[in-house]
Amino acid sequence: MDITNLLEYMYALERFGIKPGLEVMKALLKALGNPEKKLNVIHIAGTNGKGSTAAMLEFILRTAGYSTGLYTSPHLVRFNERIRLNGKEITNKETAELVQKIKSVCEKNNIQATFFEFTTTLAFLYFANKKPDYIITETGMGGRLDATNVVTPIITAITNIAIDHVDYLGNTEREIAVEKAKIIKKNIPMITAETNEEIIKLFKEECKKNNSPYYNINDEFNINISESDTKHQLFSTNGESYEIKLVGEHQVMNACLAIRIAEMLEVKKEHIINGLKKAEWPGRLETVSKNPLVIIDGAHNTTGMKALRKFLDKYYPKVFLVLGISEGHHKREMLKEIVPIAERIILTKGKYRGEDPKNYKDLIDKKAIIISDVKEAVKKAMKMNRDIPILITGSIYMIGEAEELFL
Structure with missing residues (x-):
């Protein structure tokens, strides 16, 4: 089968809809040798800003000399955009080979995966083969039952909480926060940009339950935006100045989240500054x-x-x-x-x-x-x-x- 037919096969999996739950993912990954256990993952959830934060962090890490994997969704134009190695999209040939392998495993083991479960498995298998230093993965929707929540990350991040996907996550911000907080893992540091005190309390309780260090950039960063226009933004925090191409003041908060994660990974300040300056993310202003x-x-x-x-x-x-x-x-x-x-x-x-x-x-x-x-x-x-x-x-x-x- 060529790539067109294989992608059509994958898109046809949409007929199974969205099925929150991890049983299928665990079964499929086990049949493939659990590639997700071989990855150094930074796991990012949140209602808005996941992709922008992930993209800025990826640019920072690549600028620092690390090899990187980036898994985001949805794509804008091409399926390949979802899975990137060192900033380059997975090729059609690589995609086709992995689709055929996963398809065969699904058929052999009578596993009925949704499109997102299949795609997430494809990403984990690809990165396990390529062995990048870090993989930045954003949740598809929610957290607790999201297909990506089979990983044990090295850092967990939750950008913010707002009303979205109410049919699956809940009708209130608190209900949605409960779902997203379940990506917090035992002893794994968690960082957020959330400002709602009720949600912050919930995150802190979940971190305490899991013995997970809790960080909030609003407690640590004193942000001053000195220039913000239609082409770039200049801001400073904690004695350092930064420039980003992504416009809209909300992107400064996403940038600060990327900065703090990079600091936790002990990335040098010069690489953070230069990586942010180069970062791009299509479809956002x-x-x-x-x-x-x-x-x-x-x-x-x-x-x-x-x-x-x-x-x-x-x-x-x-x-x-x-x-x-x-x-x-x-x-x-x-x-x-x-x-x-x-x-x-x-x-x-x-x-x-x-x-x-x-x-x-x-x-x-x-x-x-x-x-x-x-x-x-x-x-x-x-x-x-x-x-x-x-x-x-x-x-x-x-x-x-x-x-x-x-x-």
Whole structure:
């Protein structure tokens, strides 16, 4: 089978849906010789900022001379983006070989894996073969029953807690925090950027129960942002100055989390500074076109929309909005954040788990047109508009479709 057919086989596993639980993962990994036990993993959970934190940390470690593995999800354009070795995506040939191996093991042992379980297994097997110094792994969703939670990491990080994936994780921040806190392992240090006192108390209790050292960057870092614009940010903390390309003040907190993890790994300050300066992460307040100005951002929940709105209020108070939301998200709250600054609106629908715009068009108190095909929606916006920035946001899957137009 070629890579196209093998990927189609993997995507077809989506028919098994999302099945929280670790039994399948443990069985599959055992049948493969438990590759996850051979890895030095930094395990990152949290509602927002996982990917950005992971990416910045990976750049830091690579700059320091370490070999790195990076496992993130979802991808924007290509499946291969999910699994990277030293910043380079897994090749089609490597992917095909591992898919065939795992597929054979599943069939031989009558194991029915979901897409994410299969993909996570593929990543662990790939990294076990390549033996990088560190593997940075982000959870797919939640923590306790997430497929990645079979690892025993060397450091655990939880970026923050907000409302998301309520069908699986709970309806309140506390319920969601309980799920995510279960990635905390016995005697393994845990670090967070959380600010909610109730959630912090919960994290501390979980750390105490597991004899795990607890760190919070809000206790340790006195952050001063000296410059923040549409191209970069300059900030200082604890006597050191840093620069990052990722824009939006929320990225400074993600950067500080990456800094603290790097410090725990005893990375030299010069490598932290230089690594952060080079770090990139597509789809996060990313300018993909300058004429017309087009910005893409994966603000896929209310908290993400609030961070996006804070940035836009400062630099782009009026936008042409191309919006596509995932199924089941808090549409009313998300719309409340972004619609007020939209002068024109096109609603669209991502191919994967996209919400039909007809289901929320009536929640918008402005004129909006529906163009279901994402690429056609973006093309229409670019034809209609020249005077204000075009903002493409909502589902991460949807912005990935849009991103293809600008490659």
